Amino acid sequence: MRAADGSVRPLWAGVAALLDRPGLAGLRSRREDTERLLADEGVAYRPPGADEPQAWRLDPLPLVLDGAEWTGLARGVAQRAELADRLLADLYGPRTVLDRGLLPVELIDGHPGYLHAWRRSVGRPRREVFLAGIELGRGPDGWTVLDDRVQAPSGAGYAMAGRRVVSRALAGLHRRSPIRRLRPFFDAMRTGLPAAAPPGVDEPRIVLLHPGPEAETAYEQALLSSLLGIGLVRGSDLTVRGGRLWQQSLGGLDPVDVVLRRLDAQWCDPLDLRPDSLLGVPGLVEVARVGTVSVLNGLGSEVLENPGLAPYLPQLCRALLGEDLQIPAPQTWWCGDPAGRAHVLARLGELVIAPIARDIAEPVHGAALTAAEREELAARITAEPHLWTGRVPVELSTAPTLAGDATVDLPVSVRAFAVASDTGWEVLDGGLGMVTDADGVLAKDVWIVGEPAPPRPDQTVPSILPATPPLSPRTADDLFWFGRYAERAEATARLLRAVDDRWADVIVSPDGAVLTAMPTLLAAVAAVTGTGPLGRSTDEVAAGLRALVCDRERPGTLAFAVHHTIRTAQAVREQLSTDTWLALGRLESALAGVGEHGERDALDEVVAGLLALWGIVADGLVRDAGWHLLAAGRRIERAQQVVALVRAALVASPRGAAGRLVAETVLIATESVITHRRRHPQDAAAGRGIATVLELxxxxxxxxxxxxxQLAGLADDLARLPGRPPAAMGRATQLLATLDVHALSTRSADGTRPALDTALAELATALAELADQVAATHFAVALPPHPFDPLAGTG
Structure with missing residues (x-):
């Protein structure tokens, strides 16, 4: 931000004014705005080993870079991406750079990321590298390359998410600044993906292959799917048959021509790569190697994420591209070379020591090691020298960062991105800025300002999805359960709210009817939620009701249903509007605030959040197969919840005023009490039976x-899906049609309603069978993946 004399560079004047004007209180407010906006959009990251995704960490203060400087830097990024593509084509083809001695063979064949199965016996595809990520830092001598990411580079989607948030958190400054846009980069990706299809494919089908919602960058993978308009699939959604790759869908199999890969190569195919992988597609390597499907980036690209290549890249660039390398890397020595090894061992305490592959060990700064640790590291290097490198550490430039309650200067790096296009390479005008504070990595939005972007050729951004994209059985299953869990959460919240109101009457001003009704209502809660008795004493009941709201680990509770609603939504994030996360975030906030505001307020907030969710979903989803399955899940769940509540509360309800109170509570919990009062105003006064309640x-x-x-709507939803309607649909409809509500409301000698109990038990069974049959019809896929390792399980 500052020049050598301490003055603020003109480029940073707006940010400097922002730091000066509001003081720390204003900065804290902007940080809170940033955190709220990230939560509203559901921007998340799952650190390795974490049980749950965590909120993405983003500094509201941007990193500002000069447009003229960036234009030159972007040319270097594009050059490096082109060099990576040419080098990979050679390494998995003729291997001329090895034959000419431009690279040591051990540096390539000894790297765990070099996949011999990827060697081609036919012509190579148009690209080995489609998307490249280049880690950049600015040191005392200018910009330098810190790292290459060409395996399955992440971060471009997070850069877009960061821009969306910062542009709102710093709206005034953002509007006043001539910032280059990020969207053209993603348009270039949409244009480049169809161009990467195998020859002769005019309308390619394109998918994004990812590990699933448990992945570290699952949020970004879903965002990219939405930005690019391509299907998000897992390995279990794909199959190889007849020498081609296919996607399983509700209607059968659909061909796949291009795979944008966000799954590390070693996990992509248990036949040719890791035999214990449950994430890949058996046979993918073979169909990609022979060219019936294009996999981007190429499966063998990890070999270029090798710091040992750094000493050789300048001569490789001249040999393959006929030009000098534009952006240098820090001076690096590969220990497989005797001279390089001697130099590294002699200066072990001064260099950064890194393995040639990330899964071997973490890079370490020799100065941070004890004498004993340096001795141990030296022994490892001596034993396997080809696995190690040493490089000169880089003192990175710093940028102002809001950390805690202060603004501090932290070393900053930028992950730049280049994507292949018909005219060369499109470089993202910005990138993912990164600093590290006491709590870990903090992202920064990167603003390129000052000089306008170079003109881009006019081109129409194609639609790269068919008019009706295929819906995999796995996605269908998740949508179905998203509907079920969200409806279950709403039904549970309404029931707990209605019963909690009656419980409050017991505590504040008990009367005979409430006291008599309460055991039936508490038993109904226990039966419907499946959580068991709530207790007998006042304290036990209060604690039990609270647990039913808050205990996320216990099946049947509201928190459990909300948690699984969010998890299933995360699994189909690419299908849902970004506004969905506003409503889901409201649910989480409501349950998190129970201790401060109490259960009743939390229940109100959850109900309001779920109503908002249903409104967003109803307005945001097209009425395709996915919508009808989501609606089917919701309808089945609502029908089951109503049947369970009526059976639990009204079969053995007390007589008189207490019984009427129980029936009214059931109507309140099912959002039908106003309709019942309007239709039957005389029932409460006359003390009539529950026939009108059953009818309603x-x-x-x-x-x-x-x-x-619900059954009428369900029949319509199922009729719009492939296959015949489940047999249980007819049985449930017939059972309902034969119900005689007046006969069912009659009590036996013991005061219960056994006919109602029998009828509802049969209806509950039919609904459960219906749910199972829907699942068997639409969600059945091939047998679950299993490892191909012949030694697995042998000890």
Whole structure:
């Protein structure tokens, strides 16, 4: 930000004014705004080994770079991406650079990322590298390359997410600054993907292959799927048959022509690569190697994420591109070379020591090691010298960063991105800035300002999805359960809220009817949620109701249903509007605030959040197969919840005023009490039976909360899906049609309603069978993946 004399560079004047004007209080406010906006959009990252995703960490203060400087730097990034593509083509083809001695053979064949199975016997595809990530830093001598990411580079999506957030958190400054846009880069990706298809494919089908929602960068993978308009798939969604790659869908199999890979190569194929992989596609290497599908980046590209290449890249650039390397790397020595090894061992305490592959060990600064640790490291280097490198450490320039309650200067790096296009390489006008504070890595939005971007050729960005993209059985399953869990959460929240109100009456001003009704209501809660008795004493009941709201680990609780709603939403993030996360974030916040505000406020907030969620989903999803499966899950769950509640509360409800109180609570929990009062104003006063309640909740085809209404809608949803309607659909409909609500409301000698119990038990069974049959029809896939390792399990 500052020049050598301490003055603020003109480029940073806006940020400097921002730091001067509001003081720390204003900066804290902007940080809080940034955190809120990240939460609203669901921007998350799962650190290795973490059980749950964590909020993405983003500094509200951008990193500002000069447009003229960036234009020159971008040319160097594009050159490095082109060099990577040419070098990979040679290493997996004629290997001329090895034959000519431009690279040591051990540096390539001894690298765990070099895949011999990727060697081609036919012509190479158009590209080995489609997307390249280049880690850059500015030291005392100018910009330098810190790292190459060409395996499955991440970060471009997070750069876009960061821009969205910072542009709102610093709206005034953002509008006043001539910042280059990020969107053209993703448009270039959309243009480049179809161009990478195998020859002769005019309308390629393109997918993004990822490990699943448990991946570290699952958020970004879903965001890229949405930005690019391509399907997000896992290995279990794909299959190889007849020498081609296919995607499993509800309608059968659809061909796949291009795979944008976010799964590390070693996990992509258990036949040719890691035999214990459960994430890949058996046979993918073979169909990609012979060219019936293009895999981007090429499966063998990890070999270039090798710091040992650094000493050889200048001569490789001249040999393969006929030009000098534009952006240098720090001076590096490969220990497989005797002279390089001697130099590294002699200066072990001064250099950064890094293995040639990330899974061997973490890079370490020799100065940070004890004498004993340096001696141990020297022994490892001597034993296997080809696995190690040493490089001169780089003193990176710093940028102002909001850390804690202060603004500090921290060393900063930038991950730049280049994507292949018909005209060469498109470089993202910005990138992912990164600093490290006491809590770990903190991202920065990178603003390229000052000089306009170079003109780009006019081109139409193609649609790279078919009109009706295929829906995999796995995605269908997740959408179905997203609907079920969200509906279960709403039903549980409404029931707990209604019963909690009655419980409050017991505590504040108990009367005979409430006291008599309460055991039935508490038993109904226990039965519907499946959590067991709530206890007998006042303290036990209060604690039990609270646990039903807050205990996320216990099946049947509200927190459990909300947690699984969010998890299933994360699994189908690419199918949902970004506004969905506003509502889901509200659910999490409501449950997190139970200790401060109490259960009742949390229940209100959860219900409001779920209503918002349903509105967003209803307005944001097209009425395709995915929508109808989500709706089917919701309808089945609502029908099951109503049947379970009516059975648990009304079969053995008390007589008189207490019984009427129980029936009214059921109506409140099912959002039908106003309709019932309007239709039957005389029932409460006359003390009549529950026939009208049963009619409204079971057989009324006009009440959206009634079982009959749900079955009618469910029949329409299932009719719009492939295959025949499940047999249980007819059985459930027939059982409902034969119900006589007046007969079912009649009590036996012991005061219960056994006919109602029998009828509802049969209906519950039919609904459960219906759910199972829907799953068997639409979610059945091939046998789950299993490892191909012949030694697995032998000890």
């Amino acid at each position: 909740l079971l057989t009324d085809t006009e009440n959206p909360r009634a079982v009959a209404f």
